[in-house]
Amino acid sequence: MTLTLNLTPELEQYLFQEAKQQGLSVEAVTLQLLTSSIVLRQKQGEAVNLLQSWIDDENVEEQQETGQYLIRALDEDRLSKRKLFPLETKGVTW
Numbered sequence: 001m002t003l004t005l006n007l008t009p010e011l012e013q014y015l016f017q018e019a020k021q022q023g024l025s026v027e028a029v030t031l032q033l034l035t036s037s038i039v040l041r042q043k044q045g046e047a048v049n050l051l052q053s054w055i056d057d058e059n060v061e062e063q064q065e066t067g068q069y070l071i072r073a074l075d076e077d078r079l080s081k082r083k084l085f086p087l088e089t090k091g092v093t094w
Contacts, residue, residue: 007015019029057063071085078084 015026015030018033019026022029024032054063075083075085
């Protein structure tokens with residue numbers, strides 16, 4: 001597909017500089033930037049969907065068990081002997 005764009009002078013200058021720096025044509029650099037932007041958006045959408053599925057999961061007991069396991073794992077895998085999540089501060093907020 002052929003696409004004609006009216007670019008601002010700043011954007012045009014940026015594309016020329018990127019093309020020169022990478023040793024590519026302006027068209028190739030523009031296509032790379034567009035492709036990477038689309039791929040990034042797709043990955044972000046997948047991450048959002050995964051997080052939303054976790055939020056929508058109604059298995060509260062499993063979520064609590066997973067949270068407790070993560071806290072234990074983080075506390076056990078520390079270089080310091082000081083716990084990251086000490087029991088005496090459970091439920092305390094600052």
